[in-house]
Amino acid sequence: MTRRNHPLPHTTAGEAIGAGIAMIVGILVLAFFGFVAASFAPAWADDTERAQLRGWYRSLMQPDNPGISCCGEADGYFADKIDVVDGKVYATITDTRDDAPLGRRHIPPGARYLVPPHKITWKHGNPTGHTVIFIGIGDEVLCFVQNGGV
Numbered sequence: 001m002t003r004r005n006h007p008l009p010h011t012t013a014g015e016a017i018g019a020g021i022a023m024i025v026g027i028l029v030l031a032f033f034g035f036v037a038a039s040f041a042p043a044w045a046d047d048t049e050r051a052q053l054r055g056w057y058r059s060l061m062q063p064d065n066p067g068i069s070c071c072g073e074a075d076g077y078f079a080d081k082i083d084v085v086d087g088k089v090y091a092t093i094t095d096t097r098d099d100a101p102l103g104r105r106h107i108p109p110g111a112r113y114l115v116p117p118h119k120i121t122w123k124h125g126n127p128t129g130h131t132v133i134f135i136g137i138g139d140e141v142l143c144f145v146q147n148g149g150v
Contacts, residue, residue, distance in 0.1 A: 052127065053073075053127060053128060054072075054073060056124065056125075056126075056127055056128075057070075057072045057073050057076060058072060059124050060121065060124055060134075060143055060145065061121075062119070062121075062142060062143055063118060063119060063120065063121040063123070063143065064118040064119065070121075070134045070142050070143035070145075071134055071136070071142055071143075073102050073103070073104070074102055074103040074104040075104065075134045075135055075136065075142060076102075076104075076132045076133070076134050077093050077095040077104075077107055077132065077133055077134075077135060078093070078094050078095035078097075078128070078130040078131065078132060079091035079092060079093050079094060079095070079113070079130075079131050079132065079133040079144075080094040080130055080131050080147070081094055082131060082146075088114060088115075089114070089115040089117070089120070089144075090112055090113065090114055090115065091112070091113050091115050091131065091133045091141075091144060092109075092110060092111070092112045092113075093107050093108070093109050093110065093111045093112075093113075093133070094109055094130075095107075095109060095130075096109055105137075107135060113133060113135065113139075113141055114141070115133065115141055115144045116141060119141045119142065119143055119144050120144045120145075120146070121143055121144070121145055122145065122146060122148060124145075125148060126145045126146065126147055126148050128147070129147065130147055131144075131145065131146050131147045132144075132145045133145075
């Protein structure tokens, strides 16, 4: 048998085909495990990040009542639209996250709240990447934390 222009020198055609199939199977196995690992990684990152944020929420105290919590995730809404009118701060809810996983009542995006100056806090930073307003059951502002560093 002559071995002209054969992709793998010193092998038969059958050996070359077998080696090609083995290489394809190897690539598919590596791709499969890479996909599986990548699909789990975001879930782990989300869980870790969520736990850190939950701790931040729990650490917040009302600036005018330092012994009373701002409550927690269930009372926090992103409010990235802020207006100052006649020296008064107004925060507009921009939060479109699903309320159920957060255990909170629904306040629709676009709802606007007057933020009393004594409810503004920044003592614990803000790792959320959003301005957060905490709204109580009676629609009162409990705390207001501007977007900023941690």
